[in-house]
Amino acid sequence: MNWTFFHKLGSPKWFYDISGKWLPWLQVLSLVLILVALVWGLAFTPPDYLQGNSYRIIFIHVPASFLAQSVYVMMATAAAVTLIWKIKLADMALKVMAPIGASFCILSLVTGAIWGQPTWGTWWVWDARLTAMLILLFLYIGIIALRGAIHTTEAAAKACSILSLVGVVNIPIIKFSVDWWNTLHQGATLKLTEKPSMAAEMLWPLLLAILGFYLFFTLVMVLRLRIEIISRERKTRWVKELVS
Template sequence: MNWTWFHKLGSPKWFYEISGRWLPWFAVAAVLLIGVGLVWGLAFAPPDYQQGNSFRIIYIHVPAAFLAQSCYVMLAVAGLVGLVWKMKLADVALQQAAPIGAWMTFIALLTGAIWGKPTWGTWWVWDARLTSMLILLFLYFGVIALGQAISNRDSAAKACAVLSIVGVVNIPIIKYSVDWWNSLHQPATFKITEKPAMPAEMWVPLLIMVLGFYCFFAAVLLMRMRLEVLKREARSSWVKAEVRAQVETLS
């Protein structure tokens, strides 16, 4: 296997150039997918035979919850890469992904509460799925706070990496909480091994929204990482040249 790409990732300059080329594609894909998914899910998907139209909240709830969990796994992978290979970009990715993950967890919890009111008759229950998602939000807060509390960049990177890796134990707990404990929450919508229980006109827009949210995440993460790379590498000559060029387009 060719590992050149992995070693190149160690170079912030290479990352900055390649991400600048990818960013517009992710942004366009996110806008298109979320736009199509939104209209399809809100206006064209049939109402649920039990829940009526409140089920349409699924089209933001599930993508946000998927992304919240995937993002945390990404934090842990970035933390591991940073600890093992001392890759500087891994810490940039970890620090910049954490706030997006926290926002996504917030969306999942909030839309879940709004959906719960007409469906279960309550905004919140201390149930396994809901509680473990709340813990995920606190883990994100922990990573963000830790990253800002330690002024030495290398120490902060190490501490955040360790917290991310330890905290990833919460992800399987979230995933299996609906199987392990009695829960109000319905089981997974998508399973890799089975066909979805809902008809295609319901799950196709959901799949489109999930893909749209992933593209959105990629675009926002790259935007954040590119700025952070510029700040951290401010002393290198290529950043000075790039900032000069960007400043000129600004004025």
């Protein structure tokens, strides 16, 4: 097999050049998709027969939760690549993904709380999924804090890689134990939407919103990665030429 593409992928300069071509597409596509999905969800779908109009929060809550969870898995993947192949770009990705994932984790928690008030009559319940999401936020914050505390880039990269791998091993354990704890402590709890077979007219804007959020994540990641590349490759000639 030809591995040159793999090495190219690891080259910051190559990535900087090629991602410059992606940027306009990503910008337009993600923002248009999000806009269309949210307007569709807000104005053009019928209300839920149980929850009324408050269910419209789903169009941001669910995509944000999806993102928050999958970004952590992506970070663990980048961490493995960093540790095994020592690809600089993977570590940069690991670094820039953490704040984005944390911001969507917060968004998911806050919109969940706002949704909970009209639906369950309370801002917060110690539901298994809510608790697991909160712990995920702690994991994100831990990685960001560790990155901030170690000053040498190399050591911070490897420490964060190890921490995110440890975290990703723990996520299933935490999820499982929180599920167990919840069923043990409160029998008749308010379950978060028992995945109703959604009507197609609600499902389509939701799928669009999820796609839009993922594209938006890609966009932000590329934006941040490009900055990180400039910052770390500042000693190279091409960055100096680029800047001045």
